[in-house]
Amino acid sequence: MNNRKKQRNRRIILIITVAIIVFSSISLIFSRTQWGIERMISDSIAVVEYYVIKKPIEFVSNLFNEYNELKDVYNENKILRAKLAAYASVEVNTDVLSNEIEDLKKITKLDHLPTEYNVKTATVIARDAGSWTNEITIDLGSMAGVSKDMVVVASKGMVGKVTSVTEVSATVQLLTTEKPISDLPVQIINGDQNIYGLLKRYDVESKCYEVTLLSNIDKLEDNAKVITSGLGGDQKAPKGIYIGTFEGLDSSRDGTTKTLKVKPAEDFSDLSYVSVVFRGNVDE
Incomplete structure (x- = not known):
């Protein structure tokens, strides 16, 4: 009787153990999955x-x-x-x-003017491309004492003359203009000899003034200076203002007329400041 009971208990324990193992295995597999x-x-x-x-x-x-x-x-x-x-x-x-x-x-340090002249400095306020070689406009007018026909110079020499004036400005015709209003009387210093002529025009090709000589001459010194002669009355330039130097001499076919080529003293390509020439003292 007791043996049967023990065997039954063992079976129950074994079944429970197997069930636990199977359940644990299934749980583990399911958990991993x-x-x-x-x-x-x-x-x-x-x-x-x-x-x-x-x-x-x-x-x-x-x-x-x-x-x-x-x-x-x-x-x-x-x-x-x-x-x-x-x-x-x-x-x-x-x-x-x-x-x-x-x-x-x-x-302001002009050394080419005679001592009897004075100047007033002006600024170039207008210079049109279409008339670049013909004229400029300066900021001095009649209120500053500027009048028509006054000579205008730059740092190296004469550049032109006043042709019209307002109260506060003036128009200056340049010596390089294509159509000069009038001839400019000039004097050529040839050693001890003075020769006179008329500045007629500016030649664009040679970049020189053309001066018609009024007296006969066969030879000129190299780099002979050309200045204004002061002849021709008040409407002409005063005497002694520097213009340029002798460059060459041409004769007409018949030999009666000789034309002097004069290299300008001034560079006309860049005129920012100029001076108007006055005779005698000037009130600044």
């Missing part, structure tokens, strides 16, 4: 989240960062260009001012 599925699902979700959400956001964010960096570089370059332009402008203005100062120094 579930964990693998969850991991697979989790990994899939992570991949989708990265490529669908995070990656585009990161790409757009990088684009904005690059745009902002490029914008900063552009603004910095813009500022640098502005500074360089300002520096270049200041440098150019400095050069212009330096040139103007040099021109003013030259025009």
